[in-house]
Amino acid sequence: MKTFAFVCVMALAAAPLASAQATKAPQTKKAPAAAAKAGSAAGARTVEITGSDTMKYSVTEITAKPGEKIHVVLKALGTMPKIAMAHNFVLLQAGVNPQDVANAAFNARATDFIPADMSSKIIAHTGLVGGGETSEVTFTAPTKPGKYDYLCTFPGHFSQGMRGTLTVK
Numbered sequence: 318m319k320t321f322a323f324v325c326v327m328a329l330a331a332a333p334l335a336s337a338q339a340t341k342a343p344q345t346k347k348a349p350a351a352a353a354k355a356g357s358a359a360g361a362r363t364v365e366i367t368g369s370d371t372m373k374y375s376v377t378e379i380t381a382k383p384g385e386k387i388h389v390v391l392k393a394l395g396t397m398p399k400i401a402m403a404h405n406f407v408l409l410q411a412g413v414n415p416q417d418v419a420n421a422a423f424n425a426r427a428t429d430f431i432p433a434d435m436s437s438k439i440i441a442h443t444g445l446v447g448g449g450e451t452s453e454v455t456f457t458a459p460t461k462p463g464k465y466d467y468l469c470t471f472p473g474h475f476s477q478g479m480r481g482t483l484t485v486k
């Protein structure tokens with residue numbers, strides 16, 4: 318009984334160490350490439366966002382001036398295969414329910430989870446990125462002050478909290 322308990326304690330102690338090392342290494346290695354690419358959208362302010370295997374954005378609040386040019390660079394961290402874990406950034410027009418877009422996206426794998434019949438509800442979106450990939454989009458923030466939702470439309474990610482808000486003021 319005593320031996321069993323000791324083994325359990327050792328396993329618990331080792332787990333956090335291993336996961337901390339695993340998440341640290343890729344970030345430092347690949348950061349320079351993303352930064353070099355971000356300079357391409359002239360005159361726009363760059364916002365870098367990462368998406369993780371835990372289905373979260375690193376940035377969930379963006380503030381912009383009315384009509385400001387914004388350049389979003391989305392990078393997927395993580396090691397899962399793209400078919401099981403990928404991310405995008407989809408910015409919605411004011412008043413659009415992100416749940417409706419997430420629901421429609423479930424059946425839109427052929428278009429990388431961008432529902433074709435919802436283009437009028439979307440201000441801008443990146444491509445779909447798997448682990449280590451980067452996609453970027455430049456757009457002009459709405460001129461009307463207010464809050465605009467953005468979300469990842471990969472199935473299940475919105476309900477896991479992969480969403481954020483662009484505030485124009």
Ligand SMILES: [Cu+2]
Pocket residue numbers: 368372403404405469470471474479
């Ligand atoms: Cu996602």
